[in-house]
Amino acid sequence: MVTRIPTRVLATPNAMRATAAVAHGDVGVALHHIGRPELAGLGGTLNQAAAALPRTPSVLAWDFLSIALAVHAADRFVIRKEAADSWTRMIALEVELADPEPWAAQAGAIEDTLRFLSSDIWSVRFRGGGARPPAVADRPTDRDCACLFSGGLDSLIGALDLRAEGRRPLLVSQASPKEGSVQRTLAGLIGMDAERFSARASERWRQPYEPSSRARSMLFLGYGAVAAASLARDGAPVDLFVPENGLISINAPLTHRRMASLSTRTTHPHFISSLQRVLDGVGLPARIRTPYALKTKGQMLAECRDELIHELAHRSYSCGKGKRLNQHCGRCVPCLIRRASFEAAGMRDGTDYWANDLSEHASNEDVAAARFAAATLERRDVARWASEAGPLPTDPDLRRGHVDVVRRGTAEVKAFLDAIAWP
Numbered sequence: 001m002v003t004r005i006p007t008r009v010l011a012t013p014n015a016m017r018a019t020a021a022v023a024h025g026d027v028g029v030a031l032h033h034i035g036r037p038e039l040a041g042l043g044g045t046l047n048q049a050a051a052a053l054p055r056t057p058s059v060l061a062w063d064f065l066s067i068a069l070a071v072h073a074a075d076r077f078v079i080r081k082e083a084a085d086s087w088t089r090m091i092a093l094e095v096e097l098a099d100p101e102p103w104a105a106q107a108g109a110i111e112d113t114l115r116f117l118s119s120d121i122w123s124v125r126f127r128g129g130g131a132r133p134p135a136v137a138d139r140p141t142d143r144d145c146a147c148l149f150s151g152g153l154d155s156l157i158g159a160l161d162l163r164a165e166g167r168r169p170l171l172v173s174q175a176s177p178k179e180g181s182v183q184r185t186l187a188g189l190i191g192m193d194a195e196r197f198s199a200r201a202s203e204r205w206r207q208p209y210e211p212s213s214r215a216r217s218m219l220f221l222g223y224g225a226v227a228a229a230s231l232a233r234d235g236a237p238v239d240l241f242v243p244e245n246g247l248i249s250i251n252a253p254l255t256h257r258r259m260a261s262l263s264t265r266t267t268h269p270h271f272i273s274s275l276q277r278v279l280d281g282v283g284l285p286a287r288i289r290t291p292y293a294l295k296t297k298g299q300m301l302a303e304c305r306d307e308l309i310h311e312l313a314h315r316s317y318s319c320g321k322g323k324r325l326n327q328h329c330g331r332c333v334p335c336l337i338r339r340a341s342f343e344a345a346g347m348r349d350g351t352d353y354w355a356n357d358l359s360e361h362a363s364n365e366d367v368a369a370a371r372f373a374a375a376t377l378e379r380r381d382v383a384r385w386a387s388e389a390g391p392l393p394t395d396p397d398l399r400r401g402h403v404d405v406v407r408r409g410t411a412e413v414k415a416f417l418d419a420i421a422w423p
Helices: 015-023 046-052 058-076 107-118 153-164 177-190 216-232 246-250 267-282 295-300 309-315 333-345 365-375 382-387 396-418
Strands: 007-010 025-031 040-043 090-096 123-127 146-150 169-174 195-197 236-243 286-289
Touching: 007 015, 007 058, 015 025, 015 040, 015 058, 015 123, 015 246, 040 058, 040 246, 058 090, 058 107, 058 123, 058 246, 058 267, 107 123, 107 216, 107 267, 123 267, 146 216, 153 169, 153 177, 169 177, 169 216, 177 195, 195 216, 216 236, 216 267, 236 365, 246 333, 246 396, 295 396, 309 382, 333 365, 333 396, 365 396, 382 396
Parallel strands: 007 025, 007 090, 025 040, 090 123, 146 169, 146 236, 169 195, 236 286
Antiparallel strands: none
16 A cells, blocks of 8 residues: 555554554554554663663653654654655654653754655654653763764774773663674673663564664664763763764765665764754753764774774674674675775784675675775766765865765775675
């Protein structure tokens, strides 16, 4: 059935109201509930996870997390193939908040931010009745910033570099089934597991779920904002670090088939700056930092300030498609950039890849797309190419920096691929 009218989504902490929404033909999501086939839910364990925070989250921060949960739920439960063009969804999202007033004026800005992030058409409204933050026993902490920690190579480097700089980050993780064990292991090995806010949304309803998950970074940043705000004193903003290399952040489409929303925009600078304006607009004291936005992954690895990276890099998890394999697939775009970064840094890659010999996977879609982008790099207008992923900053120097990191990052991938004896 093709959907040509908006899909209405009600996100509420009240299971009865969520059930009633479904009875009216809408999508009703029970926030902070464990879902089941007859009731869409997610975030059922977040109250317990909040015990790792140094103090009770503010209503403002918890409401932002509720918005992030609601967006993630809509992104997963509204199926793209039912849209008129089998991709662009029209989503009318209503979220119940503990204090909706600060967010009402930001509804339009949030809609624009989500429009860019997922390439869907969003209508967002807020009303009362939302969940208040769970009470957390105050505990002393020396943490001075928050840092997203996915268990990937970039996040490992980010945590190590912050420590080397004398910063004391509170790590923030989305503990999905595969990454959760990696996050725990790496955080323990670098001595930071005791200072980590680890949560898991665990969305659940009737399947199938929408697999594209273009809005998932809202969830991660929702956790991060709660963690940063819990460290804030006297309203002063706290740094929330998002360690991601510049090539992945821009994520220029490798081929024409991967244009626009077919390439993810999870940390694109336009998305990050748009979301920051929303947070500033409501006064949420979290300042999003992307310290590696102008660095390639190879640079990040080579310039890591802690020698421990040589022992731990291969234990990180960067794969986008290997969960069923229980190892890195070795051939998806994140794996290819990862493998190229080890070569660029002159560091041995001890990662166990399923597709270890890429010459046997030349016809794979991701491998073929990466080879095409690499082969055409020298004759590309890289500035135009980079802008195809989304608007770049208007500041000329910063804009040139983003274009240059796309060129240099792609050159790393090209050097890695050119060394392979293709059939």
